[in-house]
Amino acid sequence: MANVRYFLAIIMTTLALNAGAHNVIGGVYAIGSTIEGEIGFSNGDMAPEGTEVIVFDHLGNELGRVKTDADGLFAFDASKRVEHFFYANLSSGHVVEMSLPADQLPASLAGDDAQAGSVKQSEYAASTNTDSIDQTQLKSMIEAAVAKQVKPLRQELTAYKEKAGLQDVIGGIGYIFGLCGLGIWWRQRQKDKQDKSDAAIS
């Protein structure tokens, strides 16, 4: 009995680690200057806690490393308005790379075109000097609110893109049987040819 229990315990713990041949999927979204992301498997499991995510810019320079929390989520504070690349390795050949285009980050961050940005910024500040603080506050509030609303949609979209339907299954089987048919047809032709040449000889 003790053996059985031990065995079950092993199975249960291994199941927790099980990743199988599921695809790794993930998404990154900008909320203000914070980039939030999530990593998980296509079967709904999230990445294990503490999975390291390495952040690169468009030139391949490392910008930093963050770790996922218990729900497979991570957050990275962007300091530059450049395209961000996120790379995570979940072992067993499961790697995922995600990118966030620069234009999803707020214009207030210094980018590669930092000068253009700052000019715009100063113009903006000059024209709306009196209530500029309220404006920026409002802007970040709107951004946060919109991001919150859009997040589930994005998650659903990512999941939907990964989902293969009945059409795919039937299509794949069709291809395999079609290939077999081709093989049999080709084989039959070879045989017929051989029979004919045999007949010609005799």
Add this chain to the structure above:
Amino acid sequence: MHIVDGALSVPVLVTGAVLTIAGVAMGLKKMDYDHLPQVGVLSAAFFIASYIHLPIGFSSVHLILNGLIGLALGWAAFPALLVALFLQAVFFGFGGFVVLGVNTLNIALPAVMMYYLCRHGVSSSSANVAAIWGAIGGAGAIVMTTLMVALSLMLSGEAFALAAKATFIAHIPVMIIEGFVTAAAVLLIRQVKPEFLGIDEERAYG
């Protein structure tokens, strides 16, 4: 089991592709073309098996079936699995095109190994012995595949012990299930279609 694009280094990818081409050539040469429909059916079975996730507790596993495919097809497992893996990459996005060679090798070579290891066992006159060898074939193919996956990852820079442990532990439930499924399949095939396992001829002689 499906390694994705971007996880492996170039030499590993090239070696995998070359060995897979060799395996496929060998398979096409050795294949008995009268058994072509059988190759197609098993290829289709593998194609679907990876798609159907069986829920176990709070996670899920899927069958790989490469042990069974190896026992039934021998070297023809290479072309059968290549086609199925290619279509999985196209339709489901499992694995990828660059790693297709490595993935095929990792799954098909254990299948061929099990063919040579268990061929005589499954055609034994005793049903129990055959079932046990079937189970060994089913579970053994998964063990070998996890080791080969770990080896591919190690050659690409990951620590072997770590990669092997992670992949191996994750697949222990699959090994157990696969062992039972293959044993059951061997018993069934022996009853209804013994020539699928190449038993027919040996029985006639024995």
